[in-house]
Amino acid sequence: MYFDTVGDFLSMGGHGPYVWFCYGVSALVLSILVGVARSRRKQAEQQIRAIVRRKKASSSSTTQH
């Protein structure tokens, strides 16, 4: 550990706000990327499930006749 105390680590000799802001925003942007990919995947899955449901419904209704 380079810093002696936790307070030193957080303040970084006055540069703390800059450093922590950078890492905060980076974490945010990177997790947004993963989050967007995840939510699009869920959307796509839902649409595919809907297609399959519709297909099943139409095939079962034709077999009843």
Add this chain to the structure above:
Amino acid sequence: MSDSGLAKLVVAVLRRDVMASLRRGSEWSNPLVFFVMVCALFPLGIGPQPDRLAELAPGILWVVALLASLLATDSLFRGDFDDATLEQMLLSHQPLYPQVLAKTLAHWLMTGLPLSILSPVLGVLLQLPAKGMLALMVSLLLGTTVLSFIGAIGAALTVGLRKGGLLLSLIVLPLYIPVLIFGSSAVKSAVEGGEYFPQLAMLGVFYLVALALSPLAICGALRISVDQ
């Protein structure tokens, strides 16, 4: 096709486009009017002090000439696309490369060339020292050709889209940056009494590269725009 046939094709397309644009008038005059008007805005925006204007003049003149050339680029293929001439051009047995080359050169003759010829007048308005005039003209002559070739790629990509204009600037402006850097630097060097041949030589290199490579991209882009 024989060499003389190719030359004839280039000359025919060149002549047709230049005549059409001369007939319409607005196509070549609008960029010039834009150039003059925007240059006149700068003294109003930053103040009339001659020494300050003189210092900024190379950059202003080059940026405004670049924008004028950009605005004119949108119409490069638009007319031919709308009346299906472009489609015929792609389907015909004539090679596309020389036709695209001729169209782009014709476009430069009607926009870049008048801009370069007019530029010393605007240089006077913006207090550009007399030492810089020749460098301004020559750098614009070479530079606007490159701008036309790069802009033609963007115009070919966006010609099939209804709202092309602003999009064209977004995709083309970053590619203009090297030309702007060397063009304005040539003028600045000339004003300071320095050597400006290296910058012009660089613009010449850009010109040759653009002449050789950009028609390939333009042809590909036109095919995509017409096929969709």
Add this chain to the structure above:
Amino acid sequence: MSISSTFHKWGSPRWFYQFSGKLLPWLAGLSLLLLVGGVIWGLAFVPADYKQGNSFRIIYIHVPASAVAMGAYMTMAIAGAIHLIWRMKLAAMVMKAIAPIGASLTFLALLTGAVWGKPTWGTWWVWDARITSVLILFFLYLGIIALHQAFENRDAAAKACAVLAIVGAVNIPIIYWSVEWWYSLHQPASISFTGQSTIHPTMLRPLMATLSGMYLFFTWVLLLFVRVEILDRERNTRWVQDQICGESR
């Protein structure tokens, strides 16, 4: 024959989907390990720079973001060329997926560069050669995204973006070199700081960790996006429906 069969395999969205599914957990784990580990190492254990103090610690996110953003553009151009030459659909999907990821990373590089500049040079923005180049790269990404959105036809959008990406990739070395030259002309004497000369070898090791972590992270997110695109495009095929509703059928 083996080359063409490999190519055929890579061109098959189904094969790619199943192959990339096996890679995902490894990519996710390794990239997060390297990124988080490298950042903790760089933030807490590496000694401060004797000139810049602690603000240099921003390097562990700034440099990886800019390097990967640059590499991503080149990858996008290569994917575009593959799509144009061999009509490989998968390449078009890769290209479409890279643009927003690359733009985000470029934005990150710009933002962290600006914040780094404040304590180092005393100003948020310097028209320094490297920052200017990254800004232009950001513009190139925005152009690709704007062009893609303007097309209604998906295939035409992919082809047009491929052409633009290739033109951009040919221009990038020229642009970077021009900006470098431009900066050398105008370099103000007051800014004598150069990034590389003050970097100590112990500072470099965590950078290697975060840099490789960022490459892996990019690959991971790219695969996530491409897989969604595959599902979207092939939603009417049997294999996709089996994949998603495998148990219920």
